[in-house]
Amino acid sequence: GLRILPQGDRIVAYFSDGVAVLQPTGRTVPAFVRGYVSKTRGLLGKGSVIDIGGGVHFGIFTDGFWFFTESGEWKEAGVEQAQGTQVYKWTDYFFNTLERTQADRITMGFDQERSLIYISFPNAGSGTPLSTWVYELGPDRMWIQNARVGAEYQPGYAWGWLRSTEGPTSVKMALTHASGNGCVWEHVPNLYQRDGNDVAWSFT
Numbered sequence: 001g002l003r004i005l006p007q008g009d010r011i012v013a014y015f016s017d018g019v020a021v022l023q024p025t026g027r028t029v030p031a032f033v034r035g036y037v038s039k040t041r042g043l044l045g046k047g048s049v050i051d052i053g054g055g056v057h058f059g060i061f062t063d064g065f066w067f068f069t070e071s072g073e074w075k076e077a078g079v080e081q082a083q084g085t086q087v088y089k090w091t092d093y094f095f096n097t098l099e100r101t102q103a104d105r106i107t108m109g110f111d112q113e114r115s116l117i118y119i120s121f122p123n124a125g126s127g128t129p130l131s132t133w134v135y136e137l138g139p140d141r142m143w144i145q146n147a148r149v150g151a152e153y154q155p156g157y158a159w160g161w162l163r164s165t166e167g168p169t170s171v172k173m174a175l176t177h178a179s180g181n182g183c184v185w186e187h188v189p190n191l192y193q194r195d196g197n198d199v200a201w202s203f204t
Contacts, residue, residue: 002046008055008070014043019068037072045104050117052110052137058117060106064091065135077140090133090142097131099124118145 003014011022011032018039022032042062043049049059055070058077065077078089098106102122109118115137123130134143 002043003049005049005051005057007051007057007068010070012057012068014049014059016042016062018042021072037068038074041066041074045106047108048103048106050108050110052117053112058108058110058135060094060119064088065094077135078142089140094121094133097121097123099126102126 002016005012005014007021009024013020013022018036019041020034020036022034025031025033040063044060044062048061049057052058057068059066059068064079067073067075067077069075078091080087080089099122105128106119106121108120110116111118117135117137118132119135120132122128132145134145135141136143
């Protein structure tokens with residue numbers, strides 16, 4: 001399998017062409033019994049699934065972005081209904097942007113405090129992870145973690161925590177990232193442009 005993750009008292013094995021669950025039997029032999037929960041939904045790469053706690057895994061699969069729960073339920077991320085039609089908010093754009101031959105270089109990280117999942121992946125035509133997207137769990141939103149420079153989006157080079165003071169006793173921790181031209185950007189999930197569109201970062 002591409003990746004094996006614990007989920008409660010069982011083990012989930014993710015393959016490129018399916019997903020299997022190893023359930024403990026309570027006996028010495030066999031210690032586990034295997035059952036397939038999907039024989040078509042495959043993991044893109046070993047780094048494209050992550051444990052977000054509570055018996056839930058989040059992953060990027062061959063057919064989209066999915067949550068897989070300990071109860072065996074699949075829930076797709078990034079979809080909504082518009083006039084009776086299911087609309088994918090970012091899935092198509094992601095797969096068009098991704099270099100599929102380098103999908104094994106996808107990496108993910110989870111910020112539990114802010115309920116954010118970071119996804120870095122190689123762009124089409126490149127084997128180097130140049131793009132980082134930030135998925136916000138609650139509102140089901142995806143942010144492109146890039147800094148806009150001129151007419152083009154430039155990939156961010158680093159992200160971390162910026163400690164700043166607001167008054168003599170107030171201190172805040174802000175999620176930031178820096179671009180190659182020396183700018184620092186702060187992640188503000190509720191920030192909007194004048195036209196009402198969401199933006200991921202404010203210039204600091």
